Every structure is written in C-alpha cells, then in structure tokens.
Amino acid sequence: MGQTYLQLRLDLAAALSGFLDPSEAHAESIRWFEEGLGKSRSWVAAHGDEPVPAELRRQVSAWVRRRRAGEPWAYLLGWSLFRGRRFQVTPDTLIPRPETELLVEAALDVGTRLGVDRCVDVGTGSGIIAITLALETDWAVAASELSPGALAVAQANAGALGAEVAFQGGSLLEPVPDPVGLVVANLPYVDPADGPTLQRELSFEPSSALFAPDRGLALSTELLRQAKARQASACLLEIGAGQGGELCRRALGFGWHKALVHQDLENHDRVLIALG
Numbered sequence: 001m002g003q004t005y006l007q008l009r010l011d012l013a014a015a016l017s018g019f020l021d022p023s024e025a026h027a028e029s030i031r032w033f034e035e036g037l038g039k040s041r042s043w044v045a046a047h048g049d050e051p052v053p054a055e056l057r058r059q060v061s062a063w064v065r066r067r068r069a070g071e072p073w074a075y076l077l078g079w080s081l082f083r084g085r086r087f088q089v090t091p092d093t094l095i096p097r098p099e100t101e102l103l104v105e106a107a108l109d110v111g112t113r114l115g116v117d118r119c120v121d122v123g124t125g126s127g128i129i130a131i132t133l134a135l136e137t138d139w140a141v142a143a144s145e146l147s148p149g150a151l152a153v154a155q156a157n158a159g160a161l162g163a164e165v166a167f168q169g170g171s172l173l174e175p176v177p178d179p180v181g182l183v184v185a186n187l188p189y190v191d192p193a194d195g196p197t198l199q200r201e202l203s204f205e206p207s208s209a210l211f212a213p214d215r216g217l218a219l220s221t222e223l224l225r226q227a228k229a230r231q232a233s234a235c236l237l238e239i240g241a242g243q244g245g246e247l248c249r250r251a252l253g254f255g256w257h258k259a260l261v262h263q264d265l266e267n268h269d270r271v272l273i274a275l276g
C-alpha cells in the first residue's frame, strides 16, 4: 500500500475494486479514510503528499484482507452510525440498517399520538431502537434480548451515549414487567429458505438475528400475540417484503383492532403497526 496518503487512497480503491464493483470500491475507499482513518476528503486534498506511517499502512492491508473474505466494514471498524449516533457493533450484534429508522420514526409518531409514557424494544441487539427512543423522548424505556453477547453490547452503548434503558435478558416480552406500554421490535424475519441466496456479508452476522421459522414470521407472530395479551398500547414491528398481509391477518386474529403496513422507499412492506 502507498507511501503517501494520496497514493494509499488510490491503491485502496484499486484493491477494493478487485472484489467490489468500481463505484462501490470508490465510495468504500472514501468511507474507510473518513471513518477508519479519520481523514476527510478535504484533509487528503490538503495533505495527500504526506507520508503514511508504516503501522497505518499495515492496518489498511489487514482490513483489505478481511474485507476480501466478505466481512462487513462495520465489523472491521467496530461501530456503525444510526440516526447520527455511533453504536458499537460486534459479531454478536446485527449491523444497524437504515430502514430501521422508519420503525423508530413510526414509534415516535404513534407513541406521541397515543400519549404513552413507556415502551419496550424487543430483540434490542446493539440497542439502537431502545437507546434512540430513550434519548429522543421522556418515556421509560425497557429492552429485552435473548443473546447475552448482544445484551452486553447494548448496555455498553447505552452507557457511552448516556441513555437510561432497563435491559432484560430473556425471550420476547417474558422478562419485561407490566405495564409494557408501546412495544417496538426489529426481530429476525428472514425466511430460512432464502439463506442460500443471501449476500455473502450476511453470513458474518449472527443467524439468530436474521432467521425465524414459519417463512420468517414466527417471532413477529408470537410477539403480536404476547403484546396483545399484555395489553400493550400498540405493537410496531419491522417486517420483510411481502409479509404485511399475512401478519395483519394474524394480528387481527389475536384481537388487535386495527393493523396497517408502511412501505419503504422501494415500496416493500417494512413496518407493521397493530393498534387497539
């Protein structure tokens, strides 16, 4: 890898284009400089001919080797941004997805309209939903998670970001005391049958954070049932493309008064809202 910062960036883009498509490789090389090395484009323009310390060149070469094997950039970096905040991520946690911001926005909207004073984020992973809601509302926020590794990361993130969240280890709503208030969740919803066709990068994320039985519907269905039985104010779920119709039918079957689906920018079912 190059001796100067400018050369390093060109070499990096060339190395990445060996296994990413060219536009992706260019964007990632800029991202690596900004997020991984803390060097903005304007910094490189001004200081591009300065020599790169050998240790840093070795670090970039090591990242390239891991990235070539398919490891996601967020795991190499150790953090990812969600709604402008930095969250630690590890192989125990799902990497935050931009579409989960739609779920958070829907939760803020529904919770405000219903005047709730508490909520619970079920399957909190790195804690992005619970921590964002704790920092952006005055609600009492609880969170549950089955994976002890993910729970530890969520607790560390809450501490680092100064969010007050009552974390509970266990399944779905079982460890959460009454009243549960607004129930929000991005649970695993990928159909295990789709596993072989998924991007290689996904194989680095915990399968327990991705897949659910019954074509991806099992955990969402069980949470809709538990939330209704526990008299939740509403239940909001991130869901997969094409899952809205079936989950709405199941929600109504559990006694929810109303169930509606919001689609994302690509017109895929993305957020289910069960009310009443």
Ligand SMILES: C[S@@+](CC[C@H](N)C(=O)[O-])C[C@H]1O[C@@H](n2cnc3c(N)ncnc32)[C@H](O)[C@@H]1O
Residues within 6 Å of the ligand: 093, 094, 095, 096, 097, 100, 122, 123, 124, 125, 126, 127, 128, 129, 144, 145, 146, 147, 150, 170, 171, 172, 185, 186, 187, 188, 189, 208, 209, 210, 219
């Ligand atoms: C799709 S990930 C989402 C993580 C995080 N909420 C986010 O949006 O990035 C689903 C999470 O649910 C957890 N999980 C799976 N089954 C669970 C269960 N029965 N009860 C609680 N958490 C569960 C997984 O360990 C994983 O952290």
